[in-house]
Amino acid sequence: xxxxxxxxxxxxxxxxxxxxxxxxxxxxxxxxxxxxxxxxxxxxxxxxxxxxxxxxxxxxxxxxxxxxxxxxxxxxxxxxxxxxxxxxxxxxxxxxxxxxxxxxxxxxxxxxxxxxxxxxxxxxxxxxxxxxxxxxxxxxxxxxxxxxxxxxxxxxxxxxxxxxxxxxxxxxxxxxxxxxxxxxxxxxxxxxxxxxxxxxxxxxxxxxxxxxxxxxxxxxxxxxxxxxxxxxxxxxxxxxxxxxxxxxxxxxxxxxxxxxxxxxxxxxxxxxxxxxxxxxxxxxxxxxxxxxxxxxxxxxxxxxxxxxxxxxxxxxxxxxxxxxxxxxxxxxxxxxxxxxxxxxxxxxxxxxxxxxxxxxxxxxx
Numbered sequence: 001x002x003x004x005x006x007x008x009x010x011x012x013x014x015x016x017x018x019x020x021x022x023x024x025x026x027x028x029x030x031x032x033x034x035x036x037x038x039x040x041x042x043x044x045x046x047x048x049x050x051x052x053x054x055x056x057x058x059x060x061x062x063x064x065x066x067x068x069x070x071x072x073x074x075x076x077x078x079x080x081x082x083x084x085x086x087x088x089x090x091x092x093x094x095x096x097x098x099x100x101x102x103x104x105x106x107x108x109x110x111x112x113x114x115x116x117x118x119x120x121x122x123x124x125x126x127x128x129x130x131x132x133x134x135x136x137x138x139x140x141x142x143x144x145x146x147x148x149x150x151x152x153x154x155x156x157x158x159x160x161x162x163x164x165x166x167x168x169x170x171x172x173x174x175x176x177x178x179x180x181x182x183x184x185x186x187x188x189x190x191x192x193x194x195x196x197x198x199x200x201x202x203x204x205x206x207x208x209x210x211x212x213x214x215x216x217x218x219x220x221x222x223x224x225x226x227x228x229x230x231x232x233x234x235x236x237x238x239x240x241x242x243x244x245x246x247x248x249x250x251x252x253x254x255x256x257x258x259x260x261x262x263x264x265x266x267x268x269x270x271x272x273x274x275x276x277x278x279x280x281x282x283x284x285x286x287x288x289x290x291x292x293x294x295x296x297x298x299x300x301x302x303x304x305x306x307x308x309x310x311x312x313x314x315x316x317x318x319x320x321x322x323x324x325x326x327x328x329x330x331x332x333x334x335x336x337x338x339x340x341x342x343x344x345x346x347x348x349x350x351x352x353x354x355x356x357x358x359x360x361x362x363x364x365x
Contacts, residue, residue: 032286090128
């Protein structure tokens with residue numbers, strides 16, 4: 001853990017600057033929803049999540065000598081090389097199934113696996129719903145009731161100069177919000193917790209107040225159309241309970257009173273926020289676990305936001321049933337041409353670690 005923390009702290013001051021280099025393509029890797037503690041069928045046997053994630057991390061290293069496809073996108077045909085950084089948008093730990101290991105064990109295993117993969121580049125994290133529910137409680141009783149190890153660990157690694165050594169016992173979700181950003185190549189990379197709820201939206205406005213139109217790219221856990229259950233309970237005393245089943249992970253109060261309904265008005269607030277901040281040019285998220293490049297127009301269809309959804313190595317909607325569909329996303333940005341290209345990297349297409357390129361999407365920044 002010390003190695004990762006020192007690395008991130010050391011590089012962060014540099015990211016406060018614009019690092020534009022003539023002709024330099026910025027490359028990064030995006031993954032999410034690692035769900036340490038689960039098991040799955042993988043290459044003919046039932047294995048724990050750390051075995052699967054280690055194989056995925058091996059593919060990260062393989063990219064250092066792999067050419068990007070000739071698809072007309074940013075960096076097409078060039079060697080990907082060492083990534084500038086890696087992003088993971090949460091759900092490191094998972095305790096919602098019976099018999100799953102503690103968040104403390106999962107967080108420790110994740111740090112060990114990341115450190116041992118030998119990819120000495122910055123790692124940027126935000127928490128997922130499982131990380132936070134482990135910390136604040138859940139509609140069903142967990143044992144132990146709270147284990148904030150992954151939530152606190154993610155917060156501690158945030159390279160904003162404000163995060164510190166918060167222990168699982170002192171972690172407070174209201175005070176210890178994971179949110180930070182940096183500017184590189186005249187692009188602001190924004191890591192905004194679980195979803196852009198009211199405190200996050202206000203923080204973003206302050207964070208970008210002096211940007212003068214600098215492009216922003218958002219990384220968060222939930223999709224724009226976040227589940228009703230993740231919002232604050234609108235019923236009774238607004239608490240977490242087995243009757244209402246709201247998880248109180250987002251500060252915004254849910255606009256519907258059943259977790260089975262669609263909180264369209266909550267989504268409309270996000271649409272308004274995106275429309276009023278046109279510098280937001282892309283949105284990356286996990287939670288709903290499959291690869292998809294799409295455009296979100298909002299309930300009022302007033303915006304056209306490019307969105308990039310990523311698969312999970314453990315809970316992929318499709319890859320959990322067909323391991324040859326396991327994937328993460330490789331992103332290349334050409335700052336001079338103002339282009340971002342996201343490429344689906346299928347890393348187990350022959351039931352062994354390797355690289356096959358899937359869907360590609362290029363958008364203007």
